[in-house]
Structures are given as structure tokens and as C-alpha cells.
Amino acid sequence: MLIVRFVAKRLVSGIALLLVLSFLVFGLLAISPGSPVQILLGTRPATPALVAALNTKYHLNDPFLVQYWHWLAGAVRLDFGQSISVQTDSAVTGIIAERMGLTVQLALYAFLLVVLVGIPLGMLAGIRRGSATDRGVSLAATVGISAPAFVVSIVLLYVFGVTLGWFPVYGAGTGFADRITHLTLPAIALTLFLAAVIVRQTRAATLTVMRQDYITFARIRGLSPARILLRYALRNSALPVVTSAGMLLIAALSAGVFVEQVFSLPGAGSLLLTAVTKKDIPVVQGVAMILGVSVIVVNLLVDVLALMLDPRTRTSGKESA
Secondary structure, eight states, X not given: OHHHHHHHHHHHHHHHHHHHHHHHHHHHHHHSSSOHHHHHHTTSOOOHHHHHHHXXXXXXXXXXXXXXXHHHHHHHTTOOOBOSSSSTTOBHHHHHHHHHHHHHHHHHHHHHHXXXXXXXXXXXXXXXXXXXXXXXXXXXXXXXXXXXHHHHHHHHIIIIIIISOOSOSSOOOSSHHHXXXXXXXXXXXXXXXXXXXXXXXXXXHHHHHHTSHHHHHHHHTTXXXXXXXXXXXXXXXXXXXXXXXXXXXXXXXXXXHHHHHHTTOOSHHHHHHHHHHTTOHHHHHHHHXXXXXXXXXXXXXXXXXXXXXXXXXXHHHHHHO
16 A cells, blocks of 8 residues: 555656656747747748748747647647657657667667676675775776766777677667667667666675675575575665666666767667757657656656565655655
8 A cells, every 4th residue: 555655646746747847848949049930941932921831830929838738738648749840740759659669679778788797796896895806896887987978889889880890880770680789889888887887886785785794694604605695685785776777777768869879870869869959849848758757657666666675665654654
């Protein structure tokens, strides 16, 4: 029952957050330089009749609040309108659906690499505190955090794509195997930064757990190091690691904007940049809302999983309620 109430409260706050986000994005685009009419006209002469027709079709002459309300009424029905300039007169939901799948695949690929690399290295560094392994892993994590994803993308593209020719330098590929090959370098570019964060978080959590009395008692009882690691250390350090991992999945979705641009991937990130450049308000709003919903859903799942993993969070939740 506690989890149900918690989820209901988070959903209400998530809806309020989406309303604020949509209003801010809509307002920032409205006051930005340039006019959608100029983009819609293209090379055509700006005759009064054509300008009036475009303004009427896309509600560009309506007051700001009227335009926002018109968009919001459609967004509630999952109708984000039609593209103004990215793919003129095409449904925004269809455009996003074509692009979002690739972004999700890239984010999940990078997230999988982060979990497979970051958590084991972080635990290894935490268990062997002060050793050469710990110092090496910590140094690598510091370098990874300091390297922006778009810079790493350019380096990887030049070294492994152009110079060595091991991986494709652009495009998403066709078929499962070809898609994995095309997404490997972009996923690694995202992984270097994200894995560095999870390494630090896991190392700190492991250090805390390894100092606890129950670890000492388990060693006195003669339990094997593998059993102590899996049954006690990993289990009790899971909560902060799970929380960090959820945040990193969100970061992978957002950081993918720049990585997609470097590797010419037709994902939601490159779509967003194109839409902002061309001032395609419906597309920008649609992508922003989808990303916002993704952030809220991931945060909610992480918090629910934290409640399930650690009974102490459920107890504190009852006391605060």
C-alpha cells in the first residue's frame, strides 16, 4: 500500500513537472530570434496571401497563451501537431517514433556496457583499497569523467573509424549485427564518462560495506571471499549503485544528442538539434516531452526498486507520511 501511495504522488508531481517543462520550452522558442514563417516560405515569394495562409494553418498569429493551449489540448491526446519545417506537414508523433527507437537502442547499449564494466571495476577497487589496482581504476575513472562525450566521440571516430577502419564512421546500419557494429563506437563514447561515474559510486559503496561488522563476522566464520562478496558486499551496496545506474540511463539519453550528431545517427538527439535550428516548435515540444516522460519514468522505477531493495526506506517512508 505504501508503494501505491508513493507511485501516485510521484505521478502527480511528474505531470506538474511536464507542464512546467512544456511551458518553458514553448516560451523559450517563442522569444528566440527568427520566425517559423521565414522557414516555411523557403524560396517562395512572401506574398501577403501566402503569409496569411501559413499563419492561419499553424496558428502563428494567435497570442502566445492561445498557441500554447492549442498545443497542450492536442498533447493530452498524444497529438503533438504537424512539423513546420523538419518534415513539413508530417505528424510529429510519426517523426519521433521513427527516430526514438535508435536513441533508445544506443542508450541501452551504453547502459549495458556501463553495468558490465563499471560495477565490477568499482567493487574491485573498493575491495582492494589502496592497492595498485585501486589507484589504476580511480585514475581511469578521473580521466573518464574529465573527457566530454563529444570529444571522445571525435577521437574514437578518427582512430577506429578513419585510421584503422575497424568500425563504420556514420549511419545506423541495417539488421541486428550491422546495427550493433554501427552503434559500438557511439556506445563506447557514452560509456567512458558514465562508467567512470558508476565506478566511483560503486567503489564508495563497497568501501562503506566492507567496514561493517557483519563483513568481519562473515570472515571470522570462515566464509569464502566469493560468498562474502556476492551475499553481503554486493547485496548491501546495491541501493546506491541502483540509484546511480538509473540516473546514468537518463544521462545516456541526454548525452546521446551530441554523440548522434558526431556519428550521423538519425536518432531523437539529432532530430532535436535540427528542429531547434529550424525553429520547428511542434517537433521540439514533442521530443522534449518524450524525453521528459522518459526521465520521470526511469526515476520512478529506480525509486520503487530502492523501496523493494532496502526495507529501511519503506520504514522511513511510513514515518514521514
